Amino acid sequence: MSEFVMQTQDLVKRYGKAETGRLAVDRVSMSVRRGEVYGFLGPNGAGKTTTLRMALGLIRPTSGSATVLGLPAGRPEVTARVGALIEGPGFYPYLSGRDNLRTMARYRGLPDSVVDAALERVDLADRGDDRFKAYSLGMKQRLGVASALMGDPDVIVLDEPTNGLDPAGMADMRALIVDLARGGQTVLLSSHLLAEVEEICDRVGVIAGGRLLVESTVAELRGGRRLRVTGSPVDRVLATAMRIAGEEAVHLEGQSVLLDVPADRTPEVVRALVADGADLHEVVISERTLEEVFFEMTDSSPTDRLHAQAPTLENVR
Template identity: 75%
Template sequence: MTELMVQTDGLTKRYGSGDHRRLAVDSVSMTVRRGEVYGFLGPNGAGKTTTLRMMLGLVRPTAGSVSVLGRPAGRPEVTARVGALVEGPGFYPFLTGRDNLLVMARYRGLPERVVDAALERVDLADRGDDRFKSYSLGMKQRLGVASALMGDPNLIVLDEPTNGLDPAGMADMRALIVALARGGQTVLLSSHLLAEVQEICDRVGVIDNGRLLRESTVADLRGSASLRLRAEPVDRALAVAMRVAGDDGVRVLGDELVLELPATAAPGLVRDLVAARVDVHEVASRERTLEEVFFEMTTTHRNDETEEALR
């Protein structure tokens, strides 16, 4: 059985009191498994950061429970095995990057040698003796990640780790996260960059308005590939497409027909179209991106909530 690094059950957080109560997280039940990169996705204000802070023991839930490494979140023995960067790095501006990490290492009871190793992993070894206030946004973010990596924690929680990084830095950060998971560590990653999540995450959880809409592997969430067809006359092409893919397996999208068929079905489809005297302009296999699925899910969810509120 796969070991669960994080498990939440009906996790809920409300802020305020009386008529001014706001539901930030609404009965979220999710799991993060050992050795995976888990992407936690949602629009701004969806409840991602509040959920992460409850996982780290920084915010007390209103209801529900959260366990980390098999124990209640926030316990000292749990915190010692978790590294985190949430809501941006916060360091002493007049200390150097290395000295800031030394402060963190001493506070956590770690040997000083972990500092240089962490700086090396995030490509800050040559800037470690510069003051934090002189760092660019991307360098500050790297230092925050370095702090989270010190001590080789079992679970690493990263909230927008590529924020402020240039394209090369983003690629390096993605490679680092994948390497961490391959080395047996678990990474819980919150990000707005869905192409990035699609590339490196094993599973994802999608949250909107405090509710967990879906938890699945990236492949299952994106679904199977489809064939995009442009042909004329459209009515004759549609009749052939429905005969091949079934009535429910064809959608009209602008001037295209979308068939729920794998790429291997393309040659047979083209033969049938030509036999029916249909002019085929283009046939292409296409997979939905995670970004398309994400916007489809969150838009549908918000439309459903609006309809429910108007009833």
């Protein structure tokens, strides 16, 4: 049994004429391992949703291929084992949440019993008989996730599952995703909330300009710890840091000097700085956040940047 449940190979999607049309996805090769939570990240217009739609067989790639559970994407036997919420939920507005899920279950050949279980998992059991049109944005999103969970699929693809949820609902959704992975299901999560991805994802893929920039574990992507030194005069702190760690391992950030050195070298660094006559104000061990790494990789401008609770990063539509 392969360790990969989803793989794409050189996926390309071009809209319009073959040579002059808009290139939305450019040779994306990604792999999602069995039982992991995989975070798919990218700025607005990066090609995330287009890639997911091709990986699920919802649209045809211009070239390249995608396999799910070892079979070509889009085959009926594959679709039956995949649950997905892509580009927001779409349901009949005049049906209740429960009846919408019953309709989906019957279409997929599932018994009605899966409906109540799915509603319970997303905390909508007491609102299942309300009409969908009366649902808030967060409730609609939870119903979409419930639809994806019906039938206990092997692979679950969630596109912005916490969109519209309040902080408590977001925490519940994160806990649900982690629980799904612990139970052996694989979750591919597309999200603009980097703090969320950092907290629950095992590996991430970062896409920008239609190209996959990196695929790595969160820990590897963030890199090791850094030593942040604030002291004066700054030029003396900088010179001493470069002498100790080397020029390429030292970075100036505002009035602080960052050193890419192991934490156990902290006493050595402090002694050297004091010996060189620097006045130390603060010495802390810091780690780069996934947000910082993302900005560096995608060259996001301040107005384009993500914030942990501010949804400024949106999917390709």
